[in-house]
Amino acid sequence: MEEKIPVLELENVSVGYDSQAGMVQAVNDVSLTIYENSIVGLIGESGSGKSTLGNAIMHLLKNNAVITNGEIKVMGKNIYSMGREELRRFRWSQMSMVFQSAMNALNPVLTIEEQFLDVFLSHNKNMSKKEARVKAAELMKIVSIDPAHLKSYPHELSGGMRQRVVIAIAIALDPKLVIMDEPTTALDVVVQRSILDKIKEIQKVKKFAILFISHDFSLVSELASRVAIMYAGRFVEITDSQSLSQSEQKHHPYTEGLMKAIPHLTADDVTIEGIPGNPPDLVELPSGCAYHPRCPYVHDRCMTERPAISKVVNREIECHLYEVVRKEVQKS
Ligand SMILES: Nc1ncnc2c1ncn2[C@@H]1O[C@H](COP(=O)(O)OP(=O)(O)OP(=O)(O)O)[C@@H](O)[C@H]1O
Numbered sequence: 001m002e003e004k005i006p007v008l009e010l011e012n013v014s015v016g017y018d019s020q021a022g023m024v025q026a027v028n029d030v031s032l033t034i035y036e037n038s039i040v041g042l043i044g045e046s047g048s049g050k051s052t053l054g055n056a057i058m059h060l061l062k063n064n065a066v067i068t069n070g071e072i073k074v075m076g077k078n079i080y081s082m083g084r085e086e087l088r089r090f091r092w093s094q095m096s097m098v099f100q101s102a103m104n105a106l107n108p109v110l111t112i113e114e115q116f117l118d119v120f121l122s123h124n125k126n127m128s129k130k131e132a133r134v135k136a137a138e139l140m141k142i143v144s145i146d147p148a149h150l151k152s153y154p155h156e157l158s159g160g161m162r163q164r165v166v167i168a169i170a171i172a173l174d175p176k177l178v179i180m181d182e183p184t185t186a187l188d189v190v191v192q193r194s195i196l197d198k199i200k201e202i203q204k205v206k207k208f209a210i211l212f213i214s215h216d217f218s219l220v221s222e223l224a225s226r227v228a229i230m231y232a233g234r235f236v237e238i239t240d241s242q243s244l245s246q247s248e249q250k251h252h253p254y255t256e257g258l259m260k261a262i263p264h265l266t267a268d269d270v271t272i273e274g275i276p277g278n279p280p281d282l283v284e285l286p287s288g289c290a291y292h293p294r295c296p297y298v299h300d301r302c303m304t305e306r307p308a309i310s311k312v313v314n315r316e317i318e319c320h321l322y323e324v325v326r327k328e329v330q331k332s
Pocket residue numbers: 017018019024026044045046047048049050051052053062064100215282
């Protein structure tokens with residue numbers, strides 16, 4: 001069998017924010033490997049630590065953030081042992097990110113072409129402006145925008161077009177890993193769909209790996225082959241996305257809650273079933289399993305003991321309920 005090359009390796013990564021209230025444990029001991037040419041989804045409620053993890057991978061955390069534990073490798077290289085110049089070259093050429101609300105992140109006073117040229121010329125001293133312009137036009141075509149818009153300023157484009165430009169800039173240098181943080185959230189459903197299809201189409205051709213961050217469960221399970229489910233800074237489950245559409249599969253109680261929270265949109269049934277309760281305070285996490293105050297299956301042990309990760313056929317679940325299954329798998 002052909003060996004798969006790991007593009008991203010997270011090993012026991014924890015990230016905290018220093019705040020007046022204390023240390024906010026935004027990412028708490030997560031491990032995950034993403035292989036080349038694959039799409040992995042990262043899903044969880046607001047405040048669960050998704051963007052923090054994305055920014056940590058890019059080495060673009062806020063000043064008050066600290067990586068308190070673990071290692072992050074992209075293409076086998078530890079991001080945090082690189083020098084400034086090495087990191088500058090590595091970013092965008094090997095790994096890039098479409099930031100949350102990125103369509104507002106384009107520089108308003110530069111034309112789209114100038115923003116492409118910035119990326120090309122700052123990474124490639126030998127490239128002429130003319131070559132860079134040709135490449136920029138090619139990228140515009142890839143994301144289905146008329147290259148005539150290279151002369152436009154961001155405000156002259158629609159939200160959907162700006163988002164396509166941001167995606168084009170993220171893939172401009174053919175990175176191996178692209179982190180997409182809620183790339184379609186602010187857009188209407190029709191535009192979302194067309195951008196999603198575009199992302200799929202480009203990924204098929206360019207074969208980069210994607211970490212796709214979203215809180216839209218159905219969207220992620222459609223796009224990604226694997227999905228990590230994040231709750232209070234932890235991966236409570238990592239599973240094949242296929243298993244998310246098989247109703248007989250057992251999941252982490254939080255995953256099950258999210259699955260039920262999908263809006264059911266049929267002609268006479270427009271219901272959304274949410275998960276009762278709120279995510280915990282990340283400064284003072286609940287004891288034991290952080291999900292226990294909201295879990296319908298909670299029992300005494302959940303309140304005192306953090307569950308270990310149970311590895312069951314292509315899936316990892318952090319829940320006491322699955323330890324029995326794990327033991328049986330180990331026996332056989
Ligand atoms: N600079 C900061 N200082 C202190 N706390 C922060 C800072 N940035 C984020 N946080 C906190 O860290 C936690 C994780 O935030 P993060 O933005 O990573 O969540 P998220 O999953 O991306 O949420 P969303 O879905 O709303 O984008 C939240 O509790 C947030 O309030």
